[in-house]
Amino acid sequence: MDILGQLLVSGIAVGGVYALIALGFVIIYKATSIINFATGEFMMIGAYLLYTFMVMTGLPAIPAFLLVMAGAALLGMLVERAILRHMLGQPTISIVMVTIGLSSILMGLAELIWSTGFKNFPPLFPRAPIIVGDIIIRSNLFWGFVIAMAAVIVFALIFKYAKVGVAMRATADDQMAAFSMGINVRNIFTLAWSLGAIAAALGGVIIGNIGGIQPTLGHIGLTIFPVVILGGLDSIGGAVIGGFIVGIVENVAGGYLDPIVGGGVKAIAPFVVLVLILLFRPYGLFGKEDIERL
């Protein structure tokens, strides 16, 4: 029983962080219908930015953190304005290839700027683990979870209530109608890329704080992909629940099965669940069912 509780709690904590990164995918997809395969690299850049501001320029944590968000917003904006805007109306596969190419470019840039060596943030949180009853949570994971959840709530509130959020939902629903309502759809695209990049970069900072930073940090984006598909590409609530499911499945399956089969289950389990769920709900748990009216 103890071990299950421990695994569940770790799963939820990791899942919260996954949820935030999944939002990076969802926000961009919702507004622009583009799956950003460079989301993992946005995370990696976010982590390196924090490293740069804190270690190389010696800023305190909070201003550095805010600068990371500004930097990520700028990165998202640049990518949209300089590259994706010109891809409007091109086939989906071309746009997907562009984002995959972008991920390689960002990774190469990171190696050039920060070299390939392993880096760490200075300690951001008190080192002592959080202990509740028999359950122990590593301090970095606990605080990472808290920050991720706060960010997820802020994003959800923006989408639900702020005028920009409503405009983004409208754009996602019907671009021509959104234009006709006086919504500047191009600005909404830019904004979606900025917000998506911020979500990814914050996720990257949290992951980097837990596991250290290197140019391949973005590969975790691959783990997040089941989260996004599971929840439905265009659902914020789905991203959150998908995040928790994947976090829990990963930890519980890994915890029980790894000792038996000798490891590796943690990496596979989310994909098994993904395939199973997609068999029954091809549009994800909460995704929009595309109804064609004839």
Add this chain to the structure above:
Amino acid sequence: MNILSVENLSLSFGGLAALTDITFQVRAGEIFSIIGPNGAGKTSILNCIGGFYKPQQGRITLDGKDVTKTSPDRRAAMGLARTFQNIALFRGMTVLDNIKLGAHARLKTSLLQALLYWGPAHAEEMALREDVEKDVIDFLEIEPIRKLPVGALAYGLQKRVELARALAMRPKVLLMDEPVAGMNAEETEDMARFVLDIKEERGGTIVLIEHDMDVIMDISDRVMVLNFGHKIAEGTPEEIQHHPEVIKAYLGEKKN
């Protein structure tokens, strides 16, 4: 007074001429209808006026300002509203949210302000809601359904919600693309009455595309007829019904 003027408008897609040298003026406070057989270019004209198609030639003036090069969202902010042939409501939202979005074009707080300062944006939002309730929801008699998601509504009601959303923009000119298409007799009658009320009670200007000739002849002040992208006639419903070119376009030429 002309509130909308289209001069020498020509539009082609590659080698295909969709519109050729179309000129017409819409007067403030009238219902101006555009009719013509399928593929005559009616919706293309609305898309040019709305800013979605870039005509190769011609000039479009809205309320005295040249808008030929203006983006669709700017034109909307200048007082151009639109309903679509295939309902283009925001399906994930409620009726009220859809309508409020129409009114958002009128809000003064910018997007960034709305993101950063909740206070003033919020106050404006509340005033807007009250305004919309009185002005649009009561007028179109959709009070009982305003909290429902639009996807759940019957077709005729969805069309009415789309009209409500356009009216919430307080447009100077309202473009309507086939407002009664696919409606039953009762729904058609309701819609025709609302369109007439918009003109008579609110002094609205409407540009209407429709295939239902009874509705067109009943409510239009003036009618323009297109065929294969050319304007073939313009006049009162009475004049149009007896215009030889129009009869030819609709019924074909008599063989002797």
